Amino acid sequence: MYTSRKNEPTYLAWSIFNTFCCCLPLGVAAIIYSCRISKAISLGDAGRAQESSRTAKNLNIASLVFGLIGLIMLIVMLVIQNSRM
Template identity: 80%
Template sequence: MELGKMDTSRRNEPTYLVWSIFNTFCCCWPLGIAAIICSCRVNNANSLGDAGKAQESSRIAKNLNIASLVFGLIGLIMVIVVVVIQNSNM
């Protein structure tokens, strides 16, 4: 390999680790923990050069993060609705 040129033949899949941590603390912690585990699997597979496992784990981590965010938003909306209903009955 020539000096100054990077090896772009190996593609690293995104880990979504930061998103997973955010979802664990702010949205839905059970799905967030599962997403963190899958994100770590992506990182390990990227390190080992296992593109198939990295791609599959990355897809699962992304889907878990989307589900966690949706459940968190639904929960937040439900809490707001309950608070508004309780305050309107006073």
Template identity: 50%
Template sequence: MTSPENNHPTHLGLSIFNLLCCCPLGFAAIIYSCQVKNANAVGDSNQAAKASRTAKMLNIVGIVFGVIVIIAIVVFLVIRTKL
């Protein structure tokens, strides 16, 4: 059994949300989230921490990119309808 300090967050829920709603970058985040789960299971704290940070960063970048794309589409549609 792993100790609490070895259990790093997987960010799996955020990765799935990112994949479905924002950006295909969520697919890579899901892969890293699964790596966190596996590393936590075997007690590899360093690998779990590294994969957790990567999954979190991919999710943040994916959500920011998705929001920027949505804003750009809305602006484009608003400008297009005014012409």
């Protein structure tokens, strides 16, 4: 029975954004999984496309969270440093 969607979202643009702006290692992994989605769809492997799409989404979420945490830590450190002057 064919229950998977035919065109899974690739999240490629989000992956590229996360690579350059948030967390490089997780962003690169997300790009790799985003490319796997297109390949799986072209081969007709809906299950693998769905799994890769889910993985790319999770990697992008993790990358964004790590990037935001890093940004918040940087801002806090700058505020503390400037308050000592």
